Amino acid sequence: MTRVLLSTLTAAAPAVGASVAVAAPATAVTAAVGGSVCQTIDHRLASGAASSRNTCTSVRARVGYRDSGGTARYVYGSWAAYSAASFTHGGMLVSRAVDVQLGSSTTGFPTY
Amino acid sequence: MRARALVGVLAVTSLAPALAACAGGAPEPDPDLPAVYAAEFDRVLAGDPSDLEREVLEDRRITDAEYSTARDAFRQCAEDAHYEVTFLEGGGFDIGPGPQVQDAHGSDEEALAAMDAVVAGCEDGTTASIGYLYEAMRSNPEGSTGVQVIRACFAEKGVPDGDGLSEEQLTQLLHDESYVPSSDAARACVVDPTGQLSPGELAEAVEQARTSAEVPAP
Numbered sequence: 001m002t003r004v005l006l007s008t009l010t011a012a013a014p015a016v017g018a019s020v021a022v023a024a025p026a027t028a029v030t031a032a033v034g035g036s037v038c039q040t041i042d043h044r045l046a047s048g049a050a051s052s053r054n055t056c057t058s059v060r061a062r063v064g065y066r067d068s069g070g071t072a073r074y075v076y077g078s079w080a081a082y083s084a085a086s087f088t089h090g091g092m093l094v095s096r097a098v099d100v101q102l103g104s105s106t107t108g109f110p111t112y
Numbered sequence: 113m114r115a116r117a118l119v120g121v122l123a124v125t126s127l128a129p130a131l132a133a134c135a136g137g138a139p140e141p142d143p144d145l146p147a148v149y150a151a152e153f154d155r156v157l158a159g160d161p162s163d164l165e166r167e168v169l170e171d172r173r174i175t176d177a178e179y180s181t182a183r184d185a186f187r188q189c190a191e192d193a194h195y196e197v198t199f200l201e202g203g204g205f206d207i208g209p210g211p212q213v214q215d216a217h218g219s220d221e222e223a224l225a226a227m228d229a230v231v232a233g234c235e236d237g238t239t240a241s242i243g244y245l246y247e248a249m250r251s252n253p254e255g256s257t258g259v260q261v262i263r264a265c266f267a268e269k270g271v272p273d274g275d276g277l278s279e280e281q282l283t284q285l286l287h288d289e290s291y292v293p294s295s296d297a298a299r300a301c302v303v304d305p306t307g308q309l310s311p312g313e314l315a316e317a318v319e320q321a322r323t324s325a326e327v328p329a330p
Contacts, residue, residue, distance in 0.1 A: 071214055072223040074231070078203020079247035 145172055146255030152245060162237030174246040182242040189234035195227065203247055207231060259283045265301035273298050296322070 067073050145153075153172050156165060164185060168178040183205075187197040194212040199205045207227055209216070217223040235243070249255075256264075259282055266273055273294050274282040285291050286302070293299040299318045307314075 067208065071208055072217075072220040072227075073206060073208035074224065074227050075200070075206045076204045076231075078200075079244050079251065 142172060146253075148255035148257075149245060149249055152241075156241045161241070165237060165241055168242050169245070174242060174249070179242060179246040182239045182246075185238040186234050186243075189238065190230055193230045193234070195230050259286060261305040262286065262301055265305040265307075266298065269297045269301060271295065271298045271301055 150172065153169050157169055161169065164182060168174055168182065183199060187199075190197045190207060191210075194210040195207055196210050197205050197207050207230070209223065209227070213226070217226055259279055263274065263279070263282060265271070271294065274285055277285060293302055296318050299322060300314055303318060304314055
């Protein structure tokens with residue numbers, strides 16, 4: 001599996017390497033991972049390894065946040081279809097920055 | 113890895129009934145299993161699978177009970193490391209430090225890095241492959257790649273982008289950072305080709321895509 005940090009989740013190429021954003025405790029957050037993320041990350045990986053292109057079948061999002069007590073935590077979404085993985089988790093607010101993990105037959109499935 | 117010793121115990125105890133039921137012979141692998149998943153089962157089993165992974169994956173099927181066993185093993189491993197895990201409805205999980213390690217790190221970065229290590233170590237041999245495959249095969253049963261689902265979305269919405277292109281050519285087009293979707297419908301297909309976002313989320317994502325396209329990358 002490949003893990004990449006994204007700053008934005010858009011159809012255009014997002015910047016890679018931005019940190020997970022954690023904001024003050026708030027009411028809720030929805031972090032959405034668009035299908036283009038797979039494409040885009042795959043593309044960027046492919047800059048060094050062409051064989052990694054176009055093989056992603058699933059993604060999962062991970063968001064770091066601080067709970068109401070101030071403790072840093074993570075919430076992981078489920079592995080979802082290549083398209084959109086979205087989840088809402090009460091009690092936190094983050095930017096659209098999430099950490100996305102890819103499942104891919106050539107970049108490797110979950111083998112950290 | 114940390115989880116592996118535990119995995120053997122859980123695998124033997126939790127899967128014993130299922131294994132006994134299979135004593136008459138392992139079930140036939142699903143002949144309709146998409147090649148991408150079949151290859152992944154093979155890859156895991158040809159590597160260094162844990163006892164649990166071997167027992168769960170060898171028939172190329174993952175039952176709800178097997179997935180539950182894998183998650184239990186993951187959670188137990190995390191709890192042994194003093195982290196609390198809550199599985200979320202619909203998949204996924206929340207993890208945070210228990211009282212014993214809550215103040216063990218000086219910064220968020222250190223705390224998250226420590227959690228990273230726990231998740232990685234505890235998923236290894238438990239939910240890493242089993243969880244991925246279980247959830248992926250249910251959310252993407254055809255094992256479609258991104259390009260395939262985007263092409264299907266384009267066709268469904270009458271988007272002309274990529275018409276007449278081979279899959280490889282369409283892949284190249286979608287990977288081309290200068291590619292600008294021809295319409296909001298096209299953007300929607302690129303962002304959310306299978307329509308999993310809510311209307312509000314999709315509108316926001318499409319707007320973000322449109323805005324991003326107008327700002328050249330630095």
